[in-house]
Amino acid sequence: MSRVKISEYRAKKILVGDAYKGIQLRSGSGMQIPKGEWVAKVDQGVKKRFKQGLVSVNKPADEMLVAIRSWEERGFSQFLLEPFLVHDASEEQYFALERVREGIRMLHTKDGGVDIEAHPEAVQTYVIKSDADITSIAAQSGLPETFLRTVVDSFNNNFLAFLEINPLVIKDGEVHLLDAAVLVDSAGSFFVHSWGEDDFIKAKAKHAAEERVEALAATTPASLKLSVIDPNGALFFLLSGGGGSIVIADEAELEGAGKRMANYGEYSGGPTREETYLYAKEIISLMQASKSQKKALVIAGGVANFTDVKKTFLGIIDALQESADALRSASVKVFVRRGGPNEAQGLTLMQAFLEKEQLLGSVHGSDAVITTAVEEAIAYINV
Amino acid sequence: MTTLERIRNGETGILVIGNHPGIVQSILDFDHLAGKPASIVCIIASTRKAQKFFFGPKEILIPCYRSVADVPQKDTSRVKWMLNMQSGRRVYESTVVFFQRFPEALGGHLFAENIPEIHATELVKTHGQKYVIAGPSGVGLLVPGHMKLGAIGGIGAAQLVQGKLTTPGNIAVVSTSGGMTNELITAVAGAGKRVSFSLCIGGDRFPVTSLSDVLLMAQNDANTEGIVYFGELGGVDEYEIVELLKQGKLTKPILCYIAGVIDEAFDEHMQFGHAKALVAHLGESAREKREALASAGAIAPETFPQFLAAMRGLPESPRGDTVSDINVYMQRASSILSTRHIVDLDAVPEFVKNGALVPQEQNGFAAATLKALIGRDVSDVTAAFVENIFELLMDHGGHVSGAVNTMITARAGKDMVSSLAAGLLTIGPRFGGAVNEAARAWYEGAASKVSAKEFVENKTKEGKLLAGIGHRKYRVGIPDPRVAALAEFTKLLSAHPHYDFARAIEGVTTGKNGNLILNVDGVMAAVLLDILAEKEEMDTAALRELVDTEFFNALFIIPRSVGFIAHFMEQKKNDEGLFRLPDELLFERDEDRDAE
Numbered sequence: 001m002s003r004v005k006i007s008e009y010r011a012k013k014i015l016v017g018d019a020y021k022g023i024q025l026r027s028g029s030g031m032q033i034p035k036g037e038w039v040a041k042v043d044q045g046v047k048k049r050f051k052q053g054l055v056s057v058n059k060p061a062d063e064m065l066v067a068i069r070s071w072e073e074r075g076f077s078q079f080l081l082e083p084f085l086v087h088d089a090s091e092e093q094y095f096a097l098e099r100v101r102e103g104i105r106m107l108h109t110k111d112g113g114v115d116i117e118a119h120p121e122a123v124q125t126y127v128i129k130s131d132a133d134i135t136s137i138a139a140q141s142g143l144p145e146t147f148l149r150t151v152v153d154s155f156n157n158n159f160l161a162f163l164e165i166n167p168l169v170i171k172d173g174e175v176h177l178l179d180a181a182v183l184v185d186s187a188g189s190f191f192v193h194s195w196g197e198d199d200f201i202k203a204k205a206k207h208a209a210e211e212r213v214e215a216l217a218a219t220t221p222a223s224l225k226l227s228v229i230d231p232n233g234a235l236f237f238l239l240s241g242g243g244g245s246i247v248i249a250d251e252a253e254l255e256g257a258g259k260r261m262a263n264y265g266e267y268s269g270g271p272t273r274e275e276t277y278l279y280a281k282e283i284i285s286l287m288q289a290s291k292s293q294k295k296a297l298v299i300a301g302g303v304a305n306f307t308d309v310k311k312t313f314l315g316i317i318d319a320l321q322e323s324a325d326a327l328r329s330a331s332v333k334v335f336v337r338r339g340g341p342n343e344a345q346g347l348t349l350m351q352a353f354l355e356k357e358q359l360l361g362s363v364h365g366s367d368a369v370i371t372t373a374v375e376e377a378i379a380y381i382n383v
Numbered sequence: 384m385t386t387l388e389r390i391r392n393g394e395t396g397i398l399v400i401g402n403h404p405g406i407v408q409s410i411l412d413f414d415h416l417a418g419k420p421a422s423i424v425c426i427i428a429s430t431r432k433a434q435k436f437f438f439g440p441k442e443i444l445i446p447c448y449r450s451v452a453d454v455p456q457k458d459t460s461r462v463k464w465m466l467n468m469q470s471g472r473r474v475y476e477s478t479v480v481f482f483q484r485f486p487e488a489l490g491g492h493l494f495a496e497n498i499p500e501i502h503a504t505e506l507v508k509t510h511g512q513k514y515v516i517a518g519p520s521g522v523g524l525l526v527p528g529h530m531k532l533g534a535i536g537g538i539g540a541a542q543l544v545q546g547k548l549t550t551p552g553n554i555a556v557v558s559t560s561g562g563m564t565n566e567l568i569t570a571v572a573g574a575g576k577r578v579s580f581s582l583c584i585g586g587d588r589f590p591v592t593s594l595s596d597v598l599l600m601a602q603n604d605a606n607t608e609g610i611v612y613f614g615e616l617g618g619v620d621e622y623e624i625v626e627l628l629k630q631g632k633l634t635k636p637i638l639c640y641i642a643g644v645i646d647e648a649f650d651e652h653m654q655f656g657h658a659k660a661l662v663a664h665l666g667e668s669a670r671e672k673r674e675a676l677a678s679a680g681a682i683a684p685e686t687f688p689q690f691l692a693a694m695r696g697l698p699e700s701p702r703g704d705t706v707s708d709i710n711v712y713m714q715r716a717s718s719i720l721s722t723r724h725i726v727d728l729d730a731v732p733e734f735v736k737n738g739a740l741v742p743q744e745q746n747g748f749a750a751a752t753l754k755a756l757i758g759r760d761v762s763d764v765t766a767a768f769v770e771n772i773f774e775l776l777m778d779h780g781g782h783v784s785g786a787v788n789t790m791i792t793a794r795a796g797k798d799m800v801s802s803l804a805a806g807l808l809t810i811g812p813r814f815g816g817a818v819n820e821a822a823r824a825w826y827e828g829a830a831s832k833v834s835a836k837e838f839v840e841n842k843t844k845e846g847k848l849l850a851g852i853g854h855r856k857y858r859v860g861i862p863d864p865r866v867a868a869l870a871e872f873t874k875l876l877s878a879h880p881h882y883d884f885a886r887a888i889e890g891v892t893t894g895k896n897g898n899l900i901l902n903v904d905g906v907m908a909a910v911l912l913d914i915l916a917e918k919e920e921m922d923t924a925a926l927r928e929l930v931d932t933e934f935f936n937a938l939f940i941i942p943r944s945v946g947f948i949a950h951f952m953e954q955k956k957n958d959e960g961l962f963r964l965p966d967e968l969l970f971e972r973d974e975d976r977d978a979e
Contacts (some may be wrong), residue, residue: 002497002588002659099500101507101589129508159499187497190472221470223496225656229649242586242656243560246615247687249645250669254686258648266656268562269496302566303542305522305534306405339569341405341539366545366569371687 003161003183005045009080010199011182014158015151027077031068033061037084040064042076045181045201058084085169085176092167092178094123095143097151099161099185103129104152108141128152147175158195159188207231209282213265216278222271224279226263233262234292234381235374238283238316240301240338241268244370248300251371257378262290270307276315284323287332296361296377297334299350303366304340313338313346317353324357333380334359337373339366386489386515387526387580387604389463391551394489395419395530396461398451399426400477401468403494407445408436409538410466413531415439416540416707417549422530424461425454427477435721440711442718451477451484455924459484464532465491466523474519475502482510490515492523492533496587503589511591515600520657521585522561525568527551527578534561535583536568540712545569549707552577552700555601557594558613559584559620559657563642567611570691577700579607586657588618595623602633609636609697612681616643616669617660621676628679636697638682640690643669725755746770756937757929762918768872772907772938775865778946785809789947793954794962802954806947810940812848815904819935821851822908825881826930828888829912830923835887851885851905852892859897866906873910876917885909908935 009024024043025031033040042054049055054076056067068079096107106126109119126137134152138145155163162183169176184195206214207228217224223242235257239245245266252258263286267279287295299316320327320334334354338346347365354360361380364372384392399407407423414422421438426447428434433444448454454462465481465488467474474495482488491514498519510516517524523533528551536548543549546568554576558564564583571578582597584590601607614621621641627633643660646653646669652662662668666675677683684690734741744750745763749770753761781790789806797805810816828838842849857863873879885901885908892899901909915921915929929935 002500099504101504101593103504103508156501159501161500185500187471188499188501191499223656227653241560241562242660243558243563243613243615243642244566246642246645246655246660247563247640250642251687253645253648258645261645261648264645264653264655268656302562303537303569305536305561305565306409306538340565341537341542343539343541367573369688369691370566 002186004186005181005183005201006195006199007045007078007080007201008041008043008180008182010195011163011180012177014160014182014194015154015163015177015180021083023081025068025079025081027072031065031079033064033081038064039082039084040068041080041082042071043078043080044076046076049179085171085178087169087171087176091169091171093170094166095168096164096166097155097160097162099155100127102127103133104155106137106141108143110142144170144173144175157192159185159192161185209286213279213282216275220271220275222267222269222275224265224267224271224275226265226279226282228263228286229261230259231262231286231289232291234260234290234294234296235377236262236283236287236290236295236297237264238280238297238299239264239266240304240307240312241266244300244302247302247370248298248374251374252378255375255378257381260292260378260381262286262292266301267312268301268304268307271312271315273311273315273318276312277318280316280319281322284319284327288323288326288330292381294381294383295330295332296380297332298336298374298377299334300337300370300373302339302370303343304338307340308342309338309340309346310342310349311346313350317349320353320357320359324359328358332359333361333377335361335373335377335380337364337368337370385600385603387600387606389489390526390530391606393529394463395422396424397422397464397466397530397532398424398454398462398481398485399466399468400451400481401470401494402426402428403468404434404436405538406466406468406494406534409534409543410531411436411438411443412540412712413536413543413548416543416709417528419529421445424458427451435717437712437715437717440715442721444721451481454484455922463487463489464530466494466532467491468494471495471497471499471519474498475506478506478510478516482514488514490517490524490592492516492521493518493585493591494520494523494533496520498587500588503587503591506591507589507593511593511596514591515582515596516591517582518585518590519587520561521559521583521590522564523583525578525581527580533583535564535581537565540709544707544709545572547572547577547704550577550702550704551579551606553579553606553608554697554700555579555597555604555607555610556581557584557597557601557610559586559590559594559615559659560613561585563613567613570694571611574691574694574697575700575702576694576697577702579604586615586659588659593623594620595627598624598627598633598637602627602635607635610638611694611697612637612639614639614641614672615655615657615660616641616646616662616672617655617657617667619664619667621672622666624681625675625679628676628681636682638684638690638693638697639673639676640684640687641669641673641676642687723758749773752941756934757919759919764872764875764918765914768869768911768914769938771869771872772911773942775869775903775942776939777942778949781950784814785943785947786950789950790954791962793951794959796961799948799951802951803944803947806950807940807944810936810943815939815943816936817850817904818908818939819930819933821885821905822912822935823930824850824888825885825905825909825912826923826926829880829884835884835891839888839891849888849892849899851902851908852888853899854902855898857898857900857902859893859900863900863902865903866901869903869906869910872914876913878917879910879913881912881916882906882909904939907938911935911938 012020037058040056056064094109098105107123109122134149138148164181165177167178210226213226351363362376423445428447429449431447433446435442462485474493522535525531525535527548536546554571556567556578561583601610654661673683684693746766750766785806788809789802792802792805873882889901
C-alpha cells in the first residue's frame with residue numbers, strides 16, 4: 001500500500017483549510033441539508049460522477065435527500081455537500097500535481113476543464129524542481145502565484161503524492177476547487193495529522209480473508225498480501241517474495257491457467273512461524289470453501305535472502321495439519337519449490353509432512369527452476 | 384577510479400545503522416569466506432557498547448556507538464559504506480546525518496520499505512549524484528569476492544557458497560525485487576557463470592540510484608561483460624534501458640525478464656507486492672515493456688524458463704572457485720561471557736636469580752596493577768602517581784566508617800573475607816566512593832565549554848553535591864598537606880586542564896564557604912585525568928570509558944583493602960568478644976515525649 005485515495009472532503013480541508021465550507025454526510029447519521037444553495041455528490045473516489053448521475057446540483061433540500069437515498073440504494077454511504085458556485089464553463093481549468101523523481105510534475109490547461117480526456121493535447125506539462133521554480137511556472141501558466149505556492153507547500157507538508165483539480169475555477173481573482181481527487185503517500189502517515197486511515201477510500205468491498213490478512217499485516221514488519229480472485233478457483237497460491245510471486249503467477253497465465261487461479265498474494269520480509277501460520281490458514285480456508293472439483297496448492301517462491309525457509313515452512317505445516325483430513329478427502333495435492341536460509345531443513349520437514357498426510361504433489365529446492373511447482377500443479381488440475 | 388574499482392581495491396568498511404544481527408553476521412561470513420578482513424567497522428545502536436559476532440569459527444566484538452557523531456577518530460577513515468536498517472520513518476534523517484559525518488563515503492543501502500516518497504526524492508536530489516545508494520527497500524549491493532552490503536545473496540553460509548559469492552565474475556545482476564535478485568544470482572551460478580556485481584534497486588517508486596545509473600555502472604565496469612535484468616509491470620524504468628540501447632550508451636549484452644503478464648488475466652489492473660507494481664498508465668504493462676526492450680536490441684524472452692536458458696548464451700566467466708568448508712560456520716556456538724587476559728600467565732616474574740635479588744622497576748606493584756586494569760604498560764609518572772595514591776589511601780585510622788564496620792564484623796566472630804567485605808560494602812557516595820564521581824565531574828566540566836561558575840550553579844540547581852570538594856577540618860588558610868603533595872605532580876605536565884578546572888571550581892565554592900576546598904578525592908581524580916591524557920596519550924573517549932567503568936574508585940578500594948585487613952587482624956589478635964554499643968553512646972528517642 002503506497003499511494004492511497006482519500007475522500008474529497010478531507011482533500012479539500014487539507015488544501016483550503018477552514019475556509020472550506022463543505023459538509024460531510026455519512027449514511028446512518030441523520031442527514032440534513034442546511035439552508036442555501038448546495039451541490040450534493042458521492043464522495044467515494046468514483047470517477048465521472050456526473051455521467052453516472054451521482055451529483056445533484058442546486059436542488060431543493062427534499063429533492064437532494066431523495067437523490068442521496070437513491071445513491072445509498074446503489075451501495076454508496078459517503079457524500080459531500082458543497083456551496084453551489086455559479087460559474088461559466090469558460091472559467092474552468094484543469095490542474096494536477098504528481099510527485100515524480102525530479103520533484104513535482106504539474107499538468108495544467110486554461111480551458112478544456114471537464115473534457116480534459118477529450119483534449120489531452122491541450123495540457124501543458126511543467127516540473128517544479130524546487131520552490132524557486134514557482135514564480136516562473138506561475139507566470140507561464142497564468143495561475144496566481146500565491147495559489148500555486150500555497151498548494152505546493154500543502155502538497156509537500158501533507159505528504160501528498162497526487163492531486164487533481166478538475167475543474168479549477170478562477171473567478172474575480174479567487175480560486176475555487178470544484179472537484180478534487182487526492183492520493184496520499186501512506187508511508188507519510190507517521191509525520192502528518194491532517195489525514196488518517198479514516199479518510200482512505202475503500203475501492204471495493206473486500207473478501208473477509210483479505211481483510212483479515214490486511215489486519216494481520218498491520219501488526220508485523222513483514223509483508224503479507226492476499227487478493228482473492230475467484231473463490232471457486234482450482235489453483236491456490238501460497239507464494240513468497242514480491243517479484244518471485246509474479247514470475248510464478250505469470251507461468252500460470254502463460255500455460256493458459258490464469259483463469260483458474262483462486263488467489264494471488266505473497267509473504268516476505270521474514271515473517272515468524274506464527275505469522276506464517278495465520279497467513280497460510282486464510283489460504284487453506286479459501287481452498288476448503290472452493291467448489292472446484294480439482295484443487296492444488298502451490299507453495300513456491302524464489303531463493304530467499306533472509307526469510308527463513310524452515311521457520312516459515314513450520315508455520316505452513318501447522319496450518320496444513322489442522323485441515324489435513326479435509327484436504328486429503330478433497331484430494332488436494334501440494335506442490336513446493338523454495339530456496340533460502342535453512343532450505344534443506346525446511347524442505348525435508350515439508351516433504352515428510354506431505355508424505356505422511358498423503359498430500360504430496362512434489363517438493364523442490366533452489367536447484368529446480370522457480371516455475372517447476374506451478375507447472376506440476378497445473379498438470380495436476382488439468383488431468 | 385569507478386566506485387566498483389574502489390570496492391575491489393578494498394574500500395569496503397561498513398557502518399551499520401539499526402539492528403539486524405542475521406544480516407550483519409552474513410556479511411562477516413562473506414568476508415571470512417572471501418579471505419578478507421571483517422568489513423563491519425561499527426554499529427550505531429543505542430543500548431550497548433559492543434555486540435558479539437562470529438568471524439569464521441571465532442568470535443569478535445564489533446563496537447557500537449549511540450550516534451555517528453560518537454564514532455572515534457580511529458574508525459572514521461575506514462567507514463566507506465552505510466548499511467541503514469532503520470524503519471522507513473527514520474531512514475531519511477539518519478542517512479543525511481551519516482553523509483554529513485562521512486562526506487567521503489562511497490554510498491549505502493536503505494533496507495526499509497515504505498520510506499515516504501518525498502524523503503526518497505529529496506535523497507535523489509541531494510545524494511543521488513555523488514553516491515551509490517541501493518534502495519529504498521531491496522537487499523543491497525554485492526561485489527563477489529569483495530563486498531556484501533545487505534542481505535543480498537542470502538544470509539546462510541550454504542547460500543553464500545551456492546551462489547559462488549566469493550568468486551569475482553563478469554555478469555552484472557540487476558533487479559528491483561530483492562527475492563529475484565537472489566534467484567538470479569543463484570541462476571547465474573547455476574548456468575556456470577559468475578557475477579561481477581549485483582545491485583538491487585528496490586521496489587519503491589523512487590530508488591536513489593536509478594536503473595539507468597546501475598546500467599551505466601555495468602557499462603563502465605571493465606569486469607562486466609553481460610547484464611541480467613529482472614523487472615516487473617508498473618512504472619516506466621524499462622524505457623530508460625530502451626533509450627540507453629537506442630542511443631548506443633549501453634552496448635554490453637543485456638538479458639531481461641519483465642514479470643507481470645498475469646495482470647492480463649484480471650478485469651482490472653492489480654496492485655502486486657511492490658509499491659510500483661501496478662499498471663497505472665499506458666505502456667506500463669509487462670508485455671509492452673518486454674516488446675519495447677526486444678525491439679531496442681535487448682534479449683527479452685517471453686517465459687522465465689526461456690530466460691534461464693538464454694543465460695547460458697551470455698559471455699563465459701573465468702572460474703577460480705575456491706573450495707570452502709562451511710562446517711565451521713554451521714557448528715558454531717556462542718560463548719556466554721567474554722573478557723581479556725588480565726595477567727600474562729606465561730611471563731613468570733623473576734625476583735631471585737643466582738641466589739641474589741634481582742633489582743626491580745620502581746613502583747612495580749602500582750605499574751602492574753595499572754596494567755591489569757587498563758591493559759597496557761604505563762609511564763613512570765603514572766606509576767609513581769598511583770603508588771603515591773596507594774600509600775596515601777592505605778589507611779585513615781580506625782574512626783572511619785569502613786574500618787569500624789570491618790572491626791565490628793571481626794568481633795562478631797566472622798572470617799577475614801566477611802569482615803573485609805563488610806568494610807568494602809561501606810564504600811559509597813559518602814565514604815571513599817567520591818573519586819569516580821569527581822573524575823566524572825572534572826571530565827565533563829573540562830570537555831564542556833561552561834564556566835566554573837555556571838557548572839557549580841547547575842549542580843546546585845539539580846540539588847547535587849559536588850564530588851571532590853569540601854573537608855571537615857581543612858579550609859582556606861589551613862591547607863590539606865596531602866592535596867598539596869599530589870598537586871606537585873602537575874609540575875611534571877605541560878598542560879593540566881582537568882586540574883585547572885577543579886581549581887576553578889574550588890575558587891567558586893570557597894567564595895561561599897571556606898571549607899569547600901578541593902579535597903584528596905578531587906585532586907586525585909583531576910591530576911590522574913591529566914596524567915593519563917598527557918603521559919598515556921588517552922583521548923577523551925578513552926578517559927570517558929575509564930569514568931564509565933568506575934576505574935577511579937579502584938584507586939581507593941585497592942589500597943584501603945590493605946588497611947581493612949590490618950584492622951581485622953588486630954581484632955583477631957586482641958579477641959575482645961562481641962561488640963555492643965555502650966548505652967551512653969546510643970541516644971534513644973522517647974516516642975511518647977516527642978508526641979506531646
